[in-house]
Amino acid sequence: MEEIGAGFRKELVSKLLHLHFKDDKTKVSGDALQLMAELLKIFVVEAAIRSVRQAQAEDLAQVGVEQLEKVLPQLLLDF
Amino acid sequence: MENPRLKAAVHYTVGCLCEEVASDKEMQFSKQTIAAISEVTFQQCENFAKDLEMFARHAKRSTINTEDVKLLARRSNSLLKYITEKNEDIAQFNLERKAKKKKKLEDENKNSVEPAEAGVVESEN
Numbered sequence: 001m002e003e004i005g006a007g008f009r010k011e012l013v014s015k016l017l018h019l020h021f022k023d024d025k026t027k028v029s030g031d032a033l034q035l036m037a038e039l040l041k042i043f044v045v046e047a048a049i050r051s052v053r054q055a056q057a058e059d060l061a062q063v064g065v066e067q068l069e070k071v072l073p074q075l076l077l078d079f
Numbered sequence: 080m081e082n083p084r085l086k087a088a089v090h091y092t093v094g095c096l097c098e099e100v101a102s103d104k105e106m107q108f109s110k111q112t113i114a115a116i117s118e119v120t121f122q123q124c125e126n127f128a129k130d131l132e133m134f135a136r137h138a139k140r141s142t143i144n145t146e147d148v149k150l151l152a153r154r155s156n157s158l159l160k161y162i163t164e165k166n167e168d169i170a171q172f173n174l175e176r177k178a179k180k181k182k183k184l185e186d187e188n189k190n191s192v193e194p195a196e197a198g199v200v201e202s203e204n
Binding site: 004005006007008009012015016017018019020021022023025026027028029030031032034035036038039040041042043044045047048049051052055056061062063064065067068072076077078079 | 082085088089092093095096097098099100101104106107108109111112115116119120121123124125127128129131132135136141142143144145147148149151152154155158161162165166169170173
């Protein structure tokens with residue numbers, strides 16, 4: 001697949017992470033934020049592509065939640 | 080930023096990414112599927128955040144860095160390889176940006192002494 005254009009903004013990633021930190025002093029470096037944005041992007045794209053493959057295997061015209069549910073266990077194990 | 084707005088922001092990005100996959104693979108996603116991927120992603124962030132915080136603390140740091148993020152990606156070899164490469168790309172890109180900025184500053188300092196030539200437009204790719 002060609003390069004993906006969309007992605008998670010650094011500011012959004014930062015807010016998402018800080019939501020769950022236990023320590024107020026915890027910070028995230030700029031590079032780490034960029035890298036996390038990539039990781040999240042890959043997570044979503046993997047979920048999407050694996051669901052598509054599942055739908056194709058089932059000869060479906062659309063990807064439904066049932067297909068996502070089938071690929072979710074392995075996806076979570078891989079991450 | 081409260082949860083609903085954060086979730087909406089995640090949902091928007093997830094929607095964009097799914098749209099790109101959909102057009103590339105010529106397969107549509109139902110709205111519920113996009114919402115479900117969005118929800119899972121949001122929840123996964125909690126695991127990521129807690130792990131990252133613990134990795135940094137384990138290394139006696141309060142700032143999470145890229146080594147911590149790479150540790151997150153350890154479960155799949157291909158994922159780890161991808162993230163490691165991305166990390167190098169990011170580092171390289173930031174290095175080049177700093178060098179450009181430094182050079183621009185040096186050029187501006189030179190120009191403040193001599194009459195300024197026609198400015199070179201920096202093209203951002």
